[in-house]
Amino acid sequence: MALSIISIFRRHGRQYIKDLRKAAIPEGFRGRPVISADISPEEEKIAVTVCPAGAICTGPFTLDLGKCEFCIECSFATAGKIRFTNDHRMATNLRESLFIKTGIDNPICTDPELTRKEIHSYFRHALKLRQVSAGGDNSAEMELNAAGNVNFDMGRYGIEFVASPRHADGIVITGPVNANMAEALQICYEAVPSPKIVILAGTAAISGGIFKDSPVVDRKFVENITPDLYVPGNPPHPLTFINGILDLIRKK
Amino acid sequence: MFTLPELIFATSLTMFKVNPFIVPLDDIPVLDYPEFRDKVNDLMADEGCHCVTYHAVPLGAALRFFCCIASDHEKKLILLSHEQKASPLPVLDSLTLSHISFHMFEREIREQYGVEFTGHPWMKPVRSHNLDGGCIMQDTGMSPPSSRILHPYSFYSIEGEGVHEVGVGPIHAGIIEPGYFRFSCNGEKVLHLEIQLGFQHRGIEKLFVEKQSGIQRAILAESIAGDTAVGHSVAHAQLMETLSGITPSPALQCERIIALELERIAVHIGDSAALCTDIAYQFGQVVNEALRTIVINTTQSWCGNRFGKGLVRTGGSHYPLIEGIAGMLLSNLKEVEERYALITHEMFTNPSVLSRFEGIGKVSAHQAGMIGAVGMASRSSGVKRDIRWSHPFQAFSKYSYEPVTLHQGDVWARAMLRKLEVEKSMQIIRDLLGGCEFENRHVPVYDFSLPASSFILSLAEGWRGEIMQSAVTGEKGNIIHYKVKDPSFHNWMALAVAVRNQEISDFPLCNKSYNLSYCGFDL
Numbered sequence: 001m002a003l004s005i006i007s008i009f010r011r012h013g014r015q016y017i018k019d020l021r022k023a024a025i026p027e028g029f030r031g032r033p034v035i036s037a038d039i040s041p042e043e044e045k046i047a048v049t050v051c052p053a054g055a056i057c058t059g060p061f062t063l064d065l066g067k068c069e070f071c072i073e074c075s076f077a078t079a080g081k082i083r084f085t086n087d088h089r090m091a092t093n094l095r096e097s098l099f100i101k102t103g104i105d106n107p108i109c110t111d112p113e114l115t116r117k118e119i120h121s122y123f124r125h126a127l128k129l130r131q132v133s134a135g136g137d138n139s140a141e142m143e144l145n146a147a148g149n150v151n152f153d154m155g156r157y158g159i160e161f162v163a164s165p166r167h168a169d170g171i172v173i174t175g176p177v178n179a180n181m182a183e184a185l186q187i188c189y190e191a192v193p194s195p196k197i198v199i200l201a202g203t204a205a206i207s208g209g210i211f212k213d214s215p216v217v218d219r220k221f222v223e224n225i226t227p228d229l230y231v232p233g234n235p236p237h238p239l240t241f242i243n244g245i246l247d248l249i250r251k252k
Numbered sequence: 253m254f255t256l257p258e259l260i261f262a263t264s265l266t267m268f269k270v271n272p273f274i275v276p277l278d279d280i281p282v283l284d285y286p287e288f289r290d291k292v293n294d295l296m297a298d299e300g301c302h303c304v305t306y307h308a309v310p311l312g313a314a315l316r317f318f319c320c321i322a323s324d325h326e327k328k329l330i331l332l333s334h335e336q337k338a339s340p341l342p343v344l345d346s347l348t349l350s351h352i353s354f355h356m357f358e359r360e361i362r363e364q365y366g367v368e369f370t371g372h373p374w375m376k377p378v379r380s381h382n383l384d385g386g387c388i389m390q391d392t393g394m395s396p397p398s399s400r401i402l403h404p405y406s407f408y409s410i411e412g413e414g415v416h417e418v419g420v421g422p423i424h425a426g427i428i429e430p431g432y433f434r435f436s437c438n439g440e441k442v443l444h445l446e447i448q449l450g451f452q453h454r455g456i457e458k459l460f461v462e463k464q465s466g467i468q469r470a471i472l473a474e475s476i477a478g479d480t481a482v483g484h485s486v487a488h489a490q491l492m493e494t495l496s497g498i499t500p501s502p503a504l505q506c507e508r509i510i511a512l513e514l515e516r517i518a519v520h521i522g523d524s525a526a527l528c529t530d531i532a533y534q535f536g537q538v539v540n541e542a543l544r545t546i547v548i549n550t551t552q553s554w555c556g557n558r559f560g561k562g563l564v565r566t567g568g569s570h571y572p573l574i575e576g577i578a579g580m581l582l583s584n585l586k587e588v589e590e591r592y593a594l595i596t597h598e599m600f601t602n603p604s605v606l607s608r609f610e611g612i613g614k615v616s617a618h619q620a621g622m623i624g625a626v627g628m629a630s631r632s633s634g635v636k637r638d639i640r641w642s643h644p645f646q647a648f649s650k651y652s653y654e655p656v657t658l659h660q661g662d663v664w665a666r667a668m669l670r671k672l673e674v675e676k677s678m679q680i681i682r683d684l685l686g687g688c689e690f691e692n693r694h695v696p697v698y699d700f701s702l703p704a705s706s707f708i709l710s711l712a713e714g715w716r717g718e719i720m721q722s723a724v725t726g727e728k729g730n731i732i733h734y735k736v737k738d739p740s741f742h743n744w745m746a747l748a749v750a751v752r753n754q755e756i757s758d759f760p761l762c763n764k765s766y767n768l769s770y771c772g773f774d775l
Contacts, residue, residue, distance in 0.1 A: 004594065004597070004598055005535070005598065007594065008535075008539060008591070008594050008595055008598060011590075011591050011594070012538070012539050012542060012591070015538070015542045015545075025552075026552075026553060028552070028553060028555075028556045029552060029556050030556040030557060030562070050467065052463075052465060052467040052468040052470075052471050053471075069471050070557070070561075070562070071467065071470075071471060071561075071562050072556075072562065072570075073467050076570055076695070084556075131426075131427040132423055132430075133427075133428070133429045133430060133452070133770075134430075135452050135453075135454045135771070136429060136452075136478075136771065137475045137476070137477060137478030137479075137771050138429055138477060138478045138479045138769065138770070138771055139478025139479060139481065139559045139561070140478070141427050141428060141429060142478070142479060142522075142559075143558070144427045145426075145427045146545075149541045149545070150538045150541050150542055150545075151541075151542065151545050161426075161427055163425035163426070164425070175452070175454075176454060178451075178452065178453060178454050179453075180379075180450055180451045180452070180453050180774075181422070181430060181451050181452070184422050184423055184430065184451070188423055204475075209475075210459070210463075210468065210471050210472060210475060211454050211455075211456075211459070211475075213459075213462070214454055214455040214456075214458070214459055215455060215458075216453055216454060216455040217454065217455075234557075234561060235478065235559065237558070
């Protein structure tokens with residue numbers, strides 16, 4: 001038995017990603033989009049029509065990553081004039097930073113000027129989070145789980161999910177926030193001691209996504225708070241999430 | 253007592269041998285309720301039959317009820333229908349008294365349309381938390397009678413010396429979806445577990461009708477349960493294709509099944525890890541976790557998303573399984589297969605693992621049959637039920653698949669079933685890759701012309717089990733009703749039965765051994 005355990009370990013090898021700050025996801029991953037400067041008005045119109053999430057609008061032409069379902073149908077419909085790069089760094093503390101404009105190919109990042117001072121001073125070495133799924137489809141939840149697994153191991157930065165809101169420094173919300181979870185979410189938020197942060201993880205949490213028009217979605221909670229971090233994706237990749245948090249708590 | 257073919261012949265029931273099937277509404281015989289009930293009773297008397305769906309559709313001033321019963325061994329789908337005036341609200345004799353598996357269907361119909369079922373022994377909410385003016389009745393556009401206020405939820409309670417209740421939820425102590433669990437315990441022993449769901453309700457069935465574009469519907473299908481994005485997408489794609497008369501190419505069919513089996517492999521291995529977590533066997537946990545990562549990253553290399561979102565589309569695909577990807581798929585699978593074989597051998601020969609798996613959370617074949625369990629929940633309890641075998645879809649129609657069935661019905665059986673199914677799925681992928689020409693392809697189709705006034709039903713076997721999606725079109729060929737059934741619709745009851753007379757500390761393990769969907773149930 002001991003021998004077989006050794007052979008399993010040998011093939012298991014070293015699993016953790018050594019430098020999460022520099023880690024890249026291979027080409028093909030649907031990450032931060034870039035809109036080509038030579039996109040024609042016709043192509044813009046096609047992109048607006050084809051987008052299932054209402055994430056694209058004209059005047060000026062803008063793709064809102066907070067609404068984007070990352071289906072990249074707009075990319076196929078415009079022959080790549082809208083191109084989704086493999087850049088996974090998409091988290092930001094400024095909602096407007098998620099508006100992608102024509103010809104812009106800059107990384108999306110957090111603005112330390114906008115971050116509340118206590119976030120840096122309290123949480124930069126340890127951040128405990130309580131996750132609340134409010135109508136989430138379990139893919140974002142699984143990616144948040146994966147952020148703590150043997151590959152991503154975000155525990156190395158002192159970032160962890162905890163069982164009780166009383167032990168937490170903030171909450172991470174997934175899902176469009178539906179009516180049947182509105183009360184539980186409010187209670188959970190209030191149970192977290194101050195100072196506390198709120199992270200919206202995934203398109204559904206940021207804007208309601210494809211569910212935003214559903215009569216059983218109730219986004220009052222989100223409208224009444226100021227989120228500290230927006231993490232786009234359907235679902236958000238663990239690297240998007242971890243790097244987003246590190247930028248939020250460590251950048252000065 | 254008739255045999256099934258005789259019964260069908262004698263009564264001219266609507267019977268189908270294909271999956272999905274489509275039928276004009278006018279061709280479905282409308283039975284009286286007593287006749288309908290007798291037919292259901294006759295069919296369900298055969299243990300090889302189970303009810304795939306029983307739901308109501310408002311058509312004009314009437315409520316039309318559709319009940320589809322699958323004969324697993326005879327590989328047929330039988331459609332029965334009855335009709336009631338929508339107002340005053342119909343009162344019907346409950347079928348649950350003779351077939352427990354109908355309890356959830358009748359509860360759902362009551363919640364959605366206000367139909368009363370007399371004699372129903374367990375009439376509780378399904379997803380609504382406040383029927384009086386609450387969301388579900390609004391979904392249907394019908395006004396709720398004031399007498400049907402079901403808030404707050406009335407839990408079954410047991411009283412007596414030493415009996416106490418433990419409530420957990422809706423938010424749980426992990427990164428997991430919400431649901432409320434109420435245990436009645438005597439000391440450490442669970443006497444009864446009642447599960448209240450509906451916290452994740454997003455009104456998805458109604459959105460399928462409201463969202464007009466094919467892309468929007470495809471995204472909705474992926475979001476029914478994000479961990480089963482491929483399974484639900486396949487069921488949806490084949491529904492839309494059958495409805496609009498598109499036949500997917502053999503290559504496309506193969507690709508879909510490869511994606512489906514890849515999803516099964518990833519989740520089964522992930523669950524193997526989670527089962528190890530719950531028994532504090534960290535070695536098994538980390539090794540399996542790493543293997544799951546390889547599988548979902550393989551899916552990502554194929555289509556850019558670790559869960560296969562965007563991969564399955566109607567009429568075509570954006571992500572052809574070109575040679576380079578097929579090669580990567582095969583070599584990654586080989587690596588995972590070898591390492592998974594090593595770690596599962598280690599797991600299933602480790603006495604401390606076995607002592608936590610064996611005999612825990614037992615559900616008998618009789619119980620699984622009664623509650624209408626599907627998929628893994630049925631096969632691990634000795635009930636042979638697998639759509640890939642009984643009602644083959646896509647590439648399975650030319651591939652003879654023999655399901656894995658284990659009779660033990662405990663956590664061990666559910667863990668072992670995963671191991672055996674992973675092996676089977678690897679073989680399916682290799683066979684399909686070897687036997688299919690992956691040519692240059694069709695792009696997806698999103699504009700359909702749909703036949704008017706038709707009923708369609710589509711089944712697929714996702715990793716949890718049988719996925720049912722069904723639609724009805726109106727006179728203008730638009731979709732006027734969409735129905736989704738995730739395997740969890742039945743299987744949550746299996747979990748409640750599994751923990752009876754177990755230690756309450758065994759609940760997490762039993763729960764993980766089923767790994768049921770909250771959002772798939774809540775819709």
